[in-house]
Amino acid sequence: MAGERKALLTGITGQDGGHLAELLHEEGYEVFGLIRGQNNPRRETISRELPYVRLIEGDLTDPTSIVRAVEASQPDELYNLAAISHVGYSFKNPTLTASVTGLGVLNVLEAVRVAGLADTTKVYQASTSEMFGGLDYNRPGAGYNEDSLFHPRSPYGVAKLYGHWIAKNYRESYGMFVSCGILFNHEGERRGLEFVTRKITDAVARISLGLQETIELGDLWPKRDWGYAGDFVRGMWLMLQHDVPDDFVLATGETHSIEEFLTLAFAEIGIDDWRPYVVQNPEFMRPAEVDILLGDPTKAERELGWTREVDFPGLVSRMVAHDLSMQSSAVRV
Structure with missing residues (x-):
């Protein structure tokens, strides 16, 4: 279809990846999904449940594979959802968590820049409420907003905070359209x-x-603060339809x-x-x-x-x- 927008999703095998792929398909996008390894046990499930997604092999810890994926898909929008996302697991495997959840963001941003798409590809970075860590010296008794202080209390939260700040750095240093969604807990049947x-x-x-x-x-x-993942991925999409890149908290407020x-x-x-x-x-x-x-x-x-x-x-x-x-x-x- 002429003029069809393209989107590349890392983390396609996760909860948010599935919901977002459905939404983007409904919105008329050509959807690409980054999947790790030839024998990924989730490949068959993704192909069955999301047959319209074109899978590309790659790994967030392998910068060259990310560059290839970006060059192959030429995305108008790139949603970086991939991460070691389980807080408890991050305490047991902090080094891997840092490599994937933290440095993986840098690899994605560099891939867009190296591929020559810094001026055309909009990037969504999945930040998290775990960056706040339950402490807030700005707004006692109130919900965290975009200006609240960060105090992560897990290797996952620390790695996500690096990803959040490097995303903002690329936005400010290279003029890239990079928006960060600071999402609070969102659950659903794909969890x-x-x-x-x-x-x-x-x-x-x-x-x-x-x-x-x-x-x-x-x-x-x-x-x-628990919400429904299907509602939250629409918020991700709306961030990249906004006129300017920015940071946004998505939460329920309770x-x-x-x-x-x-x-x-x-x-x-x-x-x-x-x-x-x-x-x-x-x-x-x-x-x-x-x-x-x-x-x-x-x-x-x-x-x-x-x-x-x-x-x-x-x-x-x-x-x-x-x-x-x-x-x-x-x-x-």
């Missing part, structure tokens, strides 16, 4: 089973079907504890008291935990016209329903 929300909803479905008896979790008191998530999830299967089904395991407790993360999305709502459709109860209900369907299908097979 990996290693993340606490999906771990809960998958376990609830299995408990409902008699496939398991309990679920092991770490601390239950931390509070997060927090809920893991206990609240458990209450709603178990209520979906008719269980009022979740406590007999939950075992706390110190193995899942982090060396440094973030007490509360609350975001202020005012700027994105005002300047981008970004809105959210799925509230917290709706998010939990959607995830439990999906996992009940998945587990029920597996049982029938």
Whole structure:
């Protein structure tokens, strides 16, 4: 199609990559996805679920492969979503986290510049609320916004902060259109089973079907600003449709504890008291935990016209329903 826009997505195998690929396809883009390794176990799933995505092999730790991917796709928009994104895992593998989540951003930006596309390719960098780390000396009692201070409390948060600042540096040094989305927790049916929300909803479905008896979790008191991933990827896209590159917080503006998530999830299967089904395991407790993360999305709502459709109860209900369907299908097979 003449004039069809092209988009290259790193992290195509992740939650956000799937949602964003769908959105871009609906918007008429030709979508390319960077995938690591010839035998990537997710390749078949991506090809089945997102058949319109053209996969290109590459690795964020291999600068040459990123240059090749950029040259092959010639993207109008590049969304850098790839990362070692699990906070707990980053404590166990801090060096790999730094290489992928931090230096990988530099490799993506350099690839665009080296390919001669610095003036034409718009870049989205996936920053994170974990850069704030639960401490804010500017706005006590208020949600974090684009001007709040950073104090990351995990190797993941530190690596993301490097990526955030190098993205801003390329914007300022080379005049590149680079926007950073500082996203608070966003979940959904595509979330990996290693993340606490999906771990809960998958376990609830299995408990409902008699496939398991309990679920092991770490601390239950931390509070997060949880939204729906499908709503958040539209915010990413809107950032690159904006007239100028900038940084934007995407959040819901409200927090809920893991206990609240458990209450709603178990209520979906008719269980009022979740406590007999939950075992706390110190193995899942982090060396440094973030007490509360609350975001202020005012700027994105005002300047981008970004809105959210799925509230917290709706998010939990959607995830439990999906996992009940998945587990029920597996049982029938």
